[in-house]
Amino acid sequence: MQHPTPLPTLHADLVTDVAYDYYGTRLATASADQRIKVWRKDPVKGAWELEDEWKAHDAPVLQLAWAHPEHSNLLASCSYDRSVRIWEEVAVPYGAIPPAGARQNGTGGGTAHVKLGKRWIECGLLMDARGSVRNLEFAPNAFGLKLATISTDSYVRIYTCLSPTLSDWQLTTTVSLPSLHSSHVAKPTFSVGHSSAAGSEDIPAPAASSGGGGGGVGLSLTGALSASSSSNSNTSTNAPNTANAPNPGKGNEALGGWCLSWCKERWWGQVMAATSGHSGIIKIITLSTPTPTALLVLQPPTTRPTPGGASGGGSISSNGTLNNSTASQGLGAQAITSLAWAPGCGRSYHLLASGHRDGGVRVWKVWPPVLASDLGGGGGGGGEERKDEQASGWRAEVAAEWGRGDVAVGKVEVGDDPRGIIDGNERTD
Template identity: 50%
Template sequence: MLQTAALPTGHADLVTDVAYDFYGERIATGSADQKIKVWRKDSKGSGWELEAEWKAHDAPILRLTWSHPEFGNLLASCSYDRTVRIWEEVGPAGGASMVNGNSGGQRRWAERALLNEARGSVRGVEFGPNAFGLKLASISTDATLRIYTSISPTLTEWQLTNSISVPSLINTSSSANPTDGDSGISGIAGQSSQNSSTNSNSGSVAGGSGFQQSSGTGPGAGLINPGKGNEALGGWTVSWCKEKWWGSVLAVSSGHSGIIKIVSLSSSPPSALLILPPPSNNTSHPQQPTQKHNSLGAQAITSLSWAASCGRSYHLIASGHRDGTVRVWKIKPADGAGSGGNASWSASVMGEWGLGEATIGRVEWNTTGSILSVASEEGKVRLYKATYAGKWECMGTFSAEAPQEDGNDDGADAMIQE
């Protein structure tokens, strides 16, 4: 697949995140130079023009997210400076300026809120589905998931409605969570109810150094929180369920164990509907495990993405891992589990591939949840799609390097076995 356009961002340091708006007409870039830049597709549709740029944080920016257009043009950013900041586009800046050689007024973005409750770097931030109002989820390396709700029409007041210790989340379902019979990983989800205490609070964390008791009176108060005092063991990723029928549900991960927790905010107190440890075998991998895969922390999750269901009776969650693995989970809500009920959910691994040396930096579904993009540490983005046979095929590879003449990227375009 050939490169169609390049965007010279002009950032003075590494670009850490790129986020499209709802319509795909604008993108925001965040960088280690502490700046955010907003770009709009030009009139020809073949390039991008710089609309605005500003210094947004006092440390490298980690993630960006756009709100649903129902709430206007809002951006949220998070950073190593332990803050989440919410920005609103308020119109053109005064005076004319030169933007990528074109004369015109730059757009102006105003800071509406500074959320500084985190006690560690804020690694993930995402606006919730518009059906639940203007909500924002953040996860930080103090291993805490925080949910904020806007309580002011001016967007200047945000209430912290939930502060959840991710390691202390346990499965409150009354029955085990069976997996699909054809998944080849029987017992993965079913382990959650009896092993959640072990996986959540102690995991397989080496040494135990840096452990502190979680404070407060909410869920998990007094339990060990491995993220405090040791950022590598804290929270890293969060992704909302896009469908309102199941209530406010998110997928989160924390630490280097590779465990994903499906969290329901609709229950009181919030609980884990499902806990997904990584498969205990590698029979589904098309390649042999590498030494990196077997090393401590190799299963650590670097990115999560919950796909829009678009009429499916099940959900898809993609996870990218430090050892280069990409895993797609098939999540089935139980009958009668609508509105966030605690009926038993089930899960199976629908696809798994990778085990290369390049760490996965980001996984992201398209709007319909049918195509998965995977960005790796080697500077390449690959697009995957499931075939009717249930196999995952690489549709193409994008790279900043010149495209290869034969269109084959070291076997990356080969069929990925389920």
């Protein structure tokens, strides 16, 4: 068994995100000190060595995402300053290395006799969001060089790079999360089993947001998190559906978009999961149709588990006892802070993990519809049962749930092994 090795990042403030590259040999860290650091693991020493660092934004950096190496060494970052920045690692002569983070004006030339170094250069600046950009992720490589972002104005935005120089990023798709509805709604309880499907989502759709909320330049991370927590407690008793009220995110960032994750299986087209507000609702969205639509809406279970397995209030703390603190009750307890879609790995279903503000981690099994060519027997429970699945379309159930209940989950990741689900608390140092 390997023992974890702490990484002294020496950031001047809270570390907000860490992200491995495609091969797992490099690591990028983001911080509320507005800086990004890139590390490489020494294969001999086994230690992480700092390669580069730079000031990336004018407010706390929230999330990082690496692109597939086929598209060069690209790193994307988002922040409370409402911007998304794309960084490219380029080779420059050691005698002419510009400051890290400077805009790209060429690689600096050089000859075969000049020793080259590496620097991260800004090659894209995206400023379409009207609120803080909470999360971002590059699309699976099969769909080309695309980047999805979600912000507190409750919009998902998809950008496509149209230039071989990686400098031309076009906004190609805009999705308003509150306006998406689905005829398939999963409303499970905490007893693991098949979920029932409702006729339509029972939460009304608000009008599209007309402005960004909070998150201006210089907003501190601690202040924003405190405002979100205060909003959860203030609205949980008076307005149970405020997470889907008109103009979500305007003046209250807790009601806007929070996180997203792409489906790694390309067979079903461009599909992603996204969530907004603190209601705990996840929407499975397809982007392969002329108009983006919700394939499935995952509603949080109506009751929470107790240590004895029965349904009840509160959540389970790290010592196995029921946590009845006010921070773990009400709408705020269901707020989702992170989503992670697992690789396909040949399963007949998808795995989707969510991390929550109350410290819980939930794993969903999501079944896509059965193709007509697969009907008529073989596998599962026979042709009739498979026809029922075809009629129901996409469906889901809660496969597992656990959590401490005493600290917010900052990030979840799902590996190739369905048992390998990684969660980390908000203060990842």
